[in-house]
Amino acid sequence: MSLYSILSSSDSEERWVNGISQYFEKEVAIHNVPVSVFSVPKAISAVKPEAYTPQVIAFGPYHHMEPELYQMEKYKLATIKSFLSLEQILNFQELVIEKLKELEPVIRACYHKYLDHDGDALAWIVAIDGLFLLDILRGYGHAKYSQHKSLKQDAVLCRDVMMLENQIPVILLKQIRKSLQFTSVRDGDDLELFPKLRGFCQIHSPLKLAPISSTPPYSSCLHLLDLMYFLIVNHQATTTRPLEQAICLEKTDARADAVQHQSEVEENDLILNVGEIVQMGMRLGIVKSVLKPVEVIQDMPWEKISNLLGLKMGNEHDKENHPKVEExxxxxxxxxxxxxxxxxxxxxxxxxxxxxxxxxxxxxxxxxxxxxxxxxxxxxxxxxxxxxxxxxxxxxxxxxxxxxxxxxxxxxxxxxxxxxxxxxxxxxxxxxxxxxxxxxxxxxxxxxxxxxxxxYNKRPMVKGYNFVKKRVFTSWRILTLSSTILLLLLFLMNSFCQVYRCPKFFGRSR
Structure with missing residues (x-):
């Protein structure tokens, strides 16, 4: 078998053949089931992979069997048993597992990546993780519970719950609730679940959500992350115009823009550096009569001067902790x-x-x-x-x-x-x-x-600086170096004369 195969054994190949054949036969029945649980592309996760990989607990087939996460299995089972009745536990296979096995093609259709599990294992994974997620969601539809107990209790789990690869499709959550009769007969669309999902999003979303009156129909919600996303992007005030399409420039300009942005940052730093040096000179001119040579040397903005001269005396550790990225x-x-x-x-x-x-x-x-x-x-x-x-x-x-x-x-x-x-x-x-x-x-x-x-570019300070930069772009470092050396010489002469007196130079008598 190929080293890069998605299958790990000959048994996996047999399951793959059986799964593909069943999927092909039943494809007509599930053509309306959209793919909703995607695997995160490496191009996105490479920058910070831990932000996309569950660290504590797995939900769904992508990460359920991983050894470092499987230690939570007993905790999941204990939690599930705590809110199921004895009758539901004893008849769990018939009530839940068999129903989910009938939905195997639907389950596979929801996930973008091929699932190397047989029908029984897939049903059990969805049942255990789905019920555990439903337990987390309990009470989120009630404001008082959501603001206190649930937020404090589930903060550790929220990180993993909201990961793309950890999503449980709503269609499967509804089937589990229906199998265990968690929903009333008259509530055919299981509307009780939507306030819980929205309550969770309300507590854990970094951005404000759209009001209930403008939310999409419950039937269009694919999973928890999907609901939070559409509640965020659909939240818009009626009195302001919408955000213009696309903030970023074309891909072809990406490299040039990154260089330009870096240049602008350095230029703005230059304005601040020169300003501080000039201000220091003014202060020294005002109080030079009371300064001592040592104080003059100590008060010199050596870090600013060294930056202007191209000598990087800044904290290299800070630069490592704040890497430049393309913006x-x-x-x-x-x-x-x-x-x-x-x-x-x-x-x-x-x-x-x-x-x-x-x-x-x-x-x-x-x-x-x-x-x-x-x-x-x-x-x-x-x-x-x-x-x-x-x-x-x-x-x-x-x-x-x-x-x-x-x-x-x-x-x-x-x-x-x-x-x-x-x-x-x-x-x-x-x-x-x-x-x-x-x-x-x-x-x-x-x-x-x-x-x-x-x-910004039309402001007097920025416009003036841009004009100077444009006219003397090729010589600004030389001019800066010359000005800095001259300023240093004047400061040193002033300090020398304060100690040894210089009447011959300045025409003063003792």
Whole structure:
């Protein structure tokens, strides 16, 4: 057998033949069952694989049999037995397993990756994990329970529950509930399950969800992650225009944009470095009569000067912890605020309501709540969006926008002060979260980004600097070096004269 085969033994090959033949025969009956549980492509998971792989518990056939996760099997069984009646336990095979075995083609149709399990094993996996998930969801439809007990009790499990490869299709959850008579006879569509699913999403979603009046029909919900995704992208205020399609530039411009963004970051740092050196010189000029030579040397901004001279004296450890990733070309929050006077405000809508009002010089952003599990949730939501063939990439566009404007803890703090960012993460952790995400979307240009860049580049400070940079681009390092050396010589001469007196040079008498 090939080393790279998806099958592990001859028995697996036999099961594969039987499964394919049965699927082929029954394909007509399940042609309306959409694939909803996708495996995460390596191109997406390579950056941070632990964000897409369950760490504590598995749900569904993709990871159920993995040794490091199977230790939770006894816990699952104990939990299930705690809420099943004795009659349900004794007749579990007939009530649940046999019903799920009849749905084997449907189960396989829900999963994108080939499932190397026979019908019995597949039915048991879905039954155990499905019931355990239903137990987690219990009470989430009630506000009081959701806000206290469930949030505290299930915080550890939420991380794995929201992973794309860990999803249990709703069609199977409904079958389990129906088999165990968890739903009333008159509730044919099992509407009791929808408030539980939505309640879970409400508690654990980093972004606000669409109101119940605008939510999609319950029958269209494929699984928990699917519901959260559509509740997020469909949340839009009626008084603001929608987010322009596609924040990122074309793929062909990706490399050039990354270089340009890096250049702009260095240029903005240059403005700050020169400014600090000039301010230091002014301060020394004012109080030079009381300064001693040692104080002058100690007060010199050596780190800023060394950066201007190309000598990297910064903390290399920090650079390793904040690797540069490919982002869209847009100034950061702090630069927009300092150099262009841009203000920030939160909108009552969602990711479809981002807008920049030039007359107010205000950027409106939706509120996002970031906690310990938020990065995993966001990454898996985007992975699911990428897998959807009919997706417009709205969530990826929004995250690209946030990754572009949040570069440092200062950026996070400014947005936190405006009520745009909430949650338990520190400003440094928020900056790390957004800096660690690579470009997620590759759609057409975004009008809002273009408006912000145009407004920023027209500000007097930025415009003046761009003019100088353009005129003396080839000689700015030489000019900076010369100016810095001259400034140093003046400072040293001043210090020397304060100690040894220089009446001959300055025409002063003692």
């Amino acid at each position: 869209i070309t847009i100034p950061s929050v702090s630069h927009l605020s300092k150099f262009a006077g841009v203000k920030f405000s939160h909108t009552a809508g969602g990711i479809g309501d981002i807008k920049f009002v030039q007359g107010e010089a205000t950027l409106y952003l939706p509120i996002i709540t970031l906690n310990a599990n938020s990065e995993v949730v966001l990454r898996n939501l985007v992975a699911y969006e990428v897998a959807l063939s009919n997706s417009a990439g709205k969530l990826a566009q929004y995250l690209d926008f946030m990754c572009g404007i949040v570069d440092t803890a200062e950026d996070a703090q400014l947005l936190r002060e405006k009520g745009i960012i909430k949650g338990d993460l520190s400003n440094e952790e928020i900056a790390d979260l957004f800096n660690g995400m690579n470009r997620l979307s590759a759609k057409a240009r975004n009008k809002t980004v273009d408006e912000i860049n145009e407004y």
